[in-house]
Amino acid sequence: MKRAALWILVAALVLLVLPQVLPGYQVSIATQILIFGVLAMSIDVLAGFAGRTPLCHGAIFGTAAYVVLYWTTVAGGGIFTGVALGVLAATALAAVFALLAIRTSGVYFLLLTLALGMIVWGVCLRWTGVTGGENGIRGLGRPEMVADHVTFYYVTLGVVAPVTLLMWRFVHSPFGLTLRGIRDSETRMRSLGYNVPLHLFLAFLASGFFAGIAGALYAIFNDYVSPSTVQLTQSVAGLLMAITGGIGTLLGAFVGAGAIILLENTVSAFTARWPIVLGITFIVIMIFAPEGIVGRIRLLRARMRRVSSP
Amino acid sequence: MSLFSLLNGLTFAALLFIVASGFTLIFGLLRIVNLAHGALYLFGGLVGYSAAAATGSFLAGIAAGMGAAALLGVALDRGLLRFVRGFELRQVLLTLGVAFVLNDLALVIWGGDTLTVPMPEALQGAMEIGPVFYPKYRLFVLGLGIFVFAGLWFLLHRTRLGALIRAGVDDPETIEAMGVDIRRVFLGTFMLGAALAGLGGVIGGAFLTLYPSADSEILVFSLAVVIIGGRGSLVGAGVGALLVGLLNSFGQVLFPELAYFAIFGPMALLLAFRPLGLFGKAA
Secondary structure (H helix, E strand, O other): OHHHHHHHHHHHHHHHHHHHHOOHHHHHHHHHHHHHHHHHHHHHHHHHHOOOOOOOHHHHHHHHHHHHHHHHOOOOOOHHHHHHHHHHHHHHHHHHHHHHHOOOOHHHHHHHHHHHHHHHHHHHHHOHHHHOHHHOEEOOOOOHHHOOHHHHHHHHHHHHHHHHHHHHHHHHOHHHHHHHHHHHOHHHHHHOOOOHHHHHHHHHHHHHHHHHHHHHHHHHHHOEEOHHHHOHHHHHHHHHHHHHHOOOOOOHHHHHHHHHHHHHHHHHHHOOOHHHHHHHHHHHHHHHOOOHHHHHHHHHHHHHHHHHOO | OOHHHHHHHHHHHHHHHHHHHHHHHHHHHHOOOOOOHHHHHHHHHHHHHHHHHHHOOHHHHHHHHHHHHHHHHHHHHHHHHHHHOOOHHHHHHHHHHHHHHHHHHHHHHHOOOOEOOOOOHHHOOEEEEOOEEEEHHHHHHHHHHHHHHHHHHHHHHHOHHHHHHHHHHHOHHHHHHOOOOHHHHHHHHHHHHHHHHHHHHHHHHHHOOEOOOHHHHHHHHHHHHHHHHOOOOHHHHHHHHHHHHHHHHHHHHHOHHHHHHHHHHHHHHHHHHOOOOOOOOOO
16 A cells, blocks of 8 residues: 555656656647546546447547537637536437447447447538538637646646546446446346446446546647547547556556557657558557556566465 | 439448448358458459559459458458457457558558549449439449349358358357368358458449548448348348438438438437347347
8 A cells, every 4th residue: 555655656746747857849748648548547437347348439528629619619608618518518428328338238339339439420520510520620729827838737637637536436436346347247246236237327427527528628738629539540549548558457548548649649750651550559459468558567467476475 | 202312322222231241241150340341341442443444344343342352351360360269359449450551551552532433334324214314323233232132142041151151150160070161161251241342342432432531431331230230130231221221311311411310310229129230139
């Protein structure tokens, strides 16, 4: 327990000092990692703890971003109401998706959420009157108070840190344990008297809520949203981050988000072929390391302990 | 609704059936969800486009498109999927990675322009059906869809190969013990499914054109067809394709901006009552 506290202290220190040592552009990459870490965690809540791998979180995330930017530009509303509405919209969308998808599991769940996410993409692309079609919605610029990279980083950190704590509490609560029970054996949980569909519904709702927070942050960060924000690539990238970090490890999401975003930035400096690299990364991870970075480290440590103990 | 929309819906359904039947064949018989199916459609279509443009023959284009898709299918099955056999989710996600690579590769080779596969002269122009003039080519697509349905039904239910495939699904071990190389049968099925995607690409590329996001669009339509029809069911794919094709056609006329809802609304509703689709059976 002491060691865990030490780790948290070190991580907090690093995160606080980081923008003071990094140049401006890299601070914005760090901000991006924090935001996508939340998206990846929200996916992990479903994939790692409820055993339902979703491919619709890009759509939920993007819906929040669309609502925030629509509210602040076209409707002329304030930023805080916009964020609240964005998160609300994302949660509502997640509720609809959940009602349709929780009866399925495994590959069916994946396919259904994929198809549902694509509807959102299709609507964003074609409902030009509201979403601006392919042009998307451009914001009016970040609000004055968070205009520079470093301030925005601290604001993001100020949101992401409590959200992370909240999610950590969520998955380790009795509710989270029930979810894990459902993941491992649905029939057992049902015969123990648990309301399995209700638990899955609430887990999906929570997951959508957190993805919405990430999306709202992204809207302010990027100040622009287009159909590419809600498209399948986004859901896939989010899932890949969760998997790269380690499904079911929650905090691995930040490791995965960091790895993928840094890879994207490095690759983009040399070639415009990021989708090919993303695809190959996915293939390689699926074949060689499906348990992810944090998952692999845990496995190795468990093995070492087993070797040294007898 | 007008006869024109009805015919549009039917012809689109025929194309959807050709593509989705390949998807459902691989999904149902091999238990592999191939999310690269849309990419095979696009790739096959583009190879067919190049071949047809180079030789001036539509048939050569079809052959090239189907061949290319089948070869890619073999490479995918033998080269990559063999490492993750038995892990359903890893398989799906791997094919998703392949889809990204293929899509971007197509962008590198053919560029981002919209391309149209040149159609043969005999199928150009329109013909009179009752009160409307309708493009001949689309009617040809409708006929081809019916032909593919009949051909696949015959293959699965009236030939020895079809019997082997169906038996292999139920009990691969017994079939192997009887001296049949079931892996080859499955590989053949995978090739056939992939080739159908390629065929769809060439056929569809002549009237719907080919562009960088065509692969994910056709994939979503195929998913809808298979989700509605049920896994691995040929009849299900047929009924699903008809439903999706007609809903799409009428949806575009009635509320053009929200046509997607017209398809996926009923799909979602159906799933609430039949999670495995109309003709799906529990595995």
